[in-house]
Amino acid sequence: MAVADLGFDIEHESLDFLTCQRRAAIDPLNYDIYEQCFHNLDIVWFWGALQPIETSRIKQWDNIGDLAKAGGISKYTWQGHGDAPVRKLYVQPDGTLGQQPMPTISMLPTAHNVDSFGFDRRLFGNEGAEGSSWAWLLDRRARGRIALVDEPAIGIFDVALAAEANGDLTFNDIGNMTVEEIDNLMGLLETLRQQGFFVGSWLTPNQAEALVHADRVSVQSMWSPSYSNLGAMEATFCESCPREGYRAWHGGASLARHLTGPKLDMAYEYLNWWLSGPAGAVMARQGHYMTNAEGVREYLSPEEWGYWYDGDVARCDLKGPDGRVAVRAGRRRPGGAYRERVSRIALWNTVMDEYNYAARAWKRFIASLGSSAQ
Numbered sequence: 001m002a003v004a005d006l007g008f009d010i011e012h013e014s015l016d017f018l019t020c021q022r023r024a025a026i027d028p029l030n031y032d033i034y035e036q037c038f039h040n041l042d043i044v045w046f047w048g049a050l051q052p053i054e055t056s057r058i059k060q061w062d063n064i065g066d067l068a069k070a071g072g073i074s075k076y077t078w079q080g081h082g083d084a085p086v087r088k089l090y091v092q093p094d095g096t097l098g099q100q101p102m103p104t105i106s107m108l109p110t111a112h113n114v115d116s117f118g119f120d121r122r123l124f125g126n127e128g129a130e131g132s133s134w135a136w137l138l139d140r141r142a143r144g145r146i147a148l149v150d151e152p153a154i155g156i157f158d159v160a161l162a163a164e165a166n167g168d169l170t171f172n173d174i175g176n177m178t179v180e181e182i183d184n185l186m187g188l189l190e191t192l193r194q195q196g197f198f199v200g201s202w203l204t205p206n207q208a209e210a211l212v213h214a215d216r217v218s219v220q221s222m223w224s225p226s227y228s229n230l231g232a233m234e235a236t237f238c239e240s241c242p243r244e245g246y247r248a249w250h251g252g253a254s255l256a257r258h259l260t261g262p263k264l265d266m267a268y269e270y271l272n273w274w275l276s277g278p279a280g281a282v283m284a285r286q287g288h289y290m291t292n293a294e295g296v297r298e299y300l301s302p303e304e305w306g307y308w309y310d311g312d313v314a315r316c317d318l319k320g321p322d323g324r325v326a327v328r329a330g331r332r333r334p335g336g337a338y339r340e341r342v343s344r345i346a347l348w349n350t351v352m353d354e355y356n357y358a359a360r361a362w363k364r365f366i367a368s369l370g371s372s373a374q
Contacts, residue, residue, distance in 0.1 A: 034254045039083040039349040050254045052091040052104035060275040063292040068109035082175030082350030085250040107252035109291045111283045114246035118222035132240040135166035147220035150201040152362040224287030228326035239334040245346030284308045311337030
């Protein structure tokens with residue numbers, strides 16, 4: 001779509017989380033635009049791989065929502081633990097990143113969402129008035145049928161939320177754990193592994209979906225688009241709305257430091273295209289949100305907008321980006337409307353101060369689970 005709309009060639013390369021972050025940091029001359037998440041930004045920015053984005057050149061800047069620019073949808077909303085985008089958004093006078101508004105930013109806020117876990121209704125029943133709990137992700141009822149996402153800045157927080165919710169552990173700041181807290185968490189996971197709690201881990205959404213299709217999991221980390229790809233398990237495996245709040249993420253796009261002249265102009269055109277509306281409609285049909293919601297609205301049908309953003313019951317079958325039915329008529333999005341969902345963020349995907357230590361510990365643990373689901 002971008003190539004057709006902008007009239008110049010664009011070459012995309014998709015990488016796993018860690019490879020993308022590493023390549024962006026140490027090889028900035030071999031890409032023009034870096035697209036990942038705000039929680040990946042610290043490392044890449046620290047290495048001097050990126051250049052500030054001038055907000056005066058972003059056409060939709062004034063229409064970007066307050067979740068990214070101010071930290072919450074209202075001044076009364078708690079930002080959540082961890083790497084809320086606003087904490088790394090603005091380039092401060094000394095070149096560091098912070099939340100004091102400035103004329104330049106580190107990353108253009110684009111797609112975002114709030115994530116939780118999926119659960120088997122045959123085992124856990126319906127959520128009920130109180131909602132589900134992150135504790136279900138480590139629930140003994142699901143022993144031998146639990147899967148986790150293999151990404152340290154995501155998976156480790158899923159299990160931390162679960163361990164805190166079920167009373168096994170407490171954290172002074174769950175978004176920035178100490179070495180001792182990381183050791184305690186990994187020790188708990190190792191104990192549960194030895195007791196046979198886990199069926200494995202997954203690295204891609206396709207692998208997560210395969211676990212559900214094969215009926216090998218009762219609860220697992222899960223991302224929004226996967227719930228539209230469950231086929232016969234659609235009514236059985238459900239998206240949770242945890243009473244403790246969601247784990248959130250916010251994607252964006254940054255400019256490589258080497259860009260100048262006409263190439264830099266093209267890069268700004270691409271950034272502006274992301275917020276032009278059509279791209280946001282594609283993201284919405286996967287269950288994701290875009291920062292300029294009103295710009296997206298005109299590219300969605302009233303029924304699509306009602307379901308994905310307003311939390312209405314779907315008045316007809318809704319199709320995904322691939323043309324297949326993603327939402328059946330009569331369904332309501334778990335968690336409700338956009339404002340309801342993003343006002344209940346417990347923490348954000350985060351690269352902690354002790355990230356390197358946590359990532360190594362997580363890698364050892366995932367390796368001990370055996371090969372990822374195929």
